Amino acid sequence: MTKNTVLACIDGSLSSTGVCDYAAWASLALDAPLVFIHVLDQQHAQPRGDLSGNIGLGSREHLLDELAELDEKRGRLMREQGRLMLEAAVERARADGVPEPLSRQRNGDLVETLNELEHEIRLLVIGRQGEVGDSVGQHVGSHLESVIRTMHRPILVTAGEFRKPASVMLAFDNSATTRKGVEMLADSPLFVGLPIHLVMVGADTNDAWEAINAAKNRLEKAGFEVHVNIKAGEVEKVLMDYEQEHDIDLLVMGAYGHSRIRQFFVGSTTTNILQKTSRPVLLLR
Template sequence: MPIKTILLHMANDDRHGARLQAAVGLAERFGAFVEVLYVATPVSMPAAVTGRGASYGYIAEATAIAHEKAEQIEHEVRQALKDCSYSWAVVEGDHVELLAERATYADLAIVTQSQGDSLDDRVVLHVPDRLPLETPCPTLVLPHDFAPDAAIGRHAVIAWKNTREAGRAVRNAMPFLQAAEKVTVLTIDPPGHTLDSGRDLMVWLERHGVRSHHQANIHQGGDVGEVILTCARDLDGDLLVMGAYGHSRLREMVLGGATRTVLGQLALPALMSH
């Protein structure tokens, strides 16, 4: 399916500009409409804020500040998207729930990687990069330190395993794959594996006009997510395509997993589908 509607998550945070620039570049590339959803509710609060009353007071104050900043950020959006079609809305509430409600009508959603695990002085209230769990719309998760002018999709790396989630991610990524200069199918197989686990996908991609290369790895132990990120870095990829949360949600939350590792240590944009 072509990308004709992009849902852009905006908030009063220090990474909204990088998301905006990514959306501009993709809207121009695909001729897409951008639906900008500015969520005024704070994503986190200082850990020093304790007690229900203090928490409510901080959230109310931070929300009011975000509303005051809305006009300034809307001006940034208007300038950046002046050559694109877009809409702008200001809402309050749970970031993931609000995004998921609108993502049903989008072809791609853009969020930023959460940094809650590394911010000891903050209490995380909302985790936007959980969006891939909540919607059929593919989600492009940008690294927290993503540079606004960085490329997305010049070299796409597909973390491939024959699962529903991975298959959906590849289909959703087809506009990126068809436009990429290089596509690599990355497989991570158990010891003793002798079959060419990337061949069938590569044949299917070829029929869609996508030439690809196979990077086969034998898993010698350790976290699969770390192996995926290391391979993507060594291959100089600038877009990771992968299925999200192949195990049950409870298993992923309690025991971790490749998706959780990738989201926690993300170093390149990741297009994820569940």
């Protein structure tokens, strides 16, 4: 896999088609190679429980051999299923206009695999829900949360079917992460020609306006149409209301700005927004 790759994680979930299409869009906009990856988690590939203790002494060896054969067959079937999913993803990306999409299949843990590949990734595209998450609505799984916490690359989390972005909202709080986000928006070909909404949640003060207007000026110098707003209220509600009111297609925000202990008691803005939004979220670290 070459450097500066758009890496898209696919599995058997309903979110995989959206992942394919958003990854193809990003690959074309960034003029970056696109690679689809399917990680076969060996832990989840094994049957639940150890049945050997329930097998009688006389038949134990024979049945253990049969169980081993079933495990091997199940592993082959899961690898074949993954291969077919990757082939379908490559064909879909070609239909979207990507000239040479590639695919990789790996065994192991998803988070560990992505960490190993991190130095080659320009943008990671992953669905909000995995195969298990499809059955629980807007659930944000622990795998996704772990990926977001450990990766240091931009992560595009998709939700639902593809809709080509025609507007972008940056949740701006004047932190180092969101100031870096302003520079990324200004310089990245991913957002060329899109109107950008800068939304700050907090008190309407001179300092707040100074910070957000500085960000606005930077983006306007880069040629963007920019809308700025400072609104008081609860962060998730303000951002979600604004997203719906202005029909925003892509939300950009920092990921997990507080400690794990604080999140345990009060929750995480990142997780809450991922659960509530029906649009893709680009997370910055």
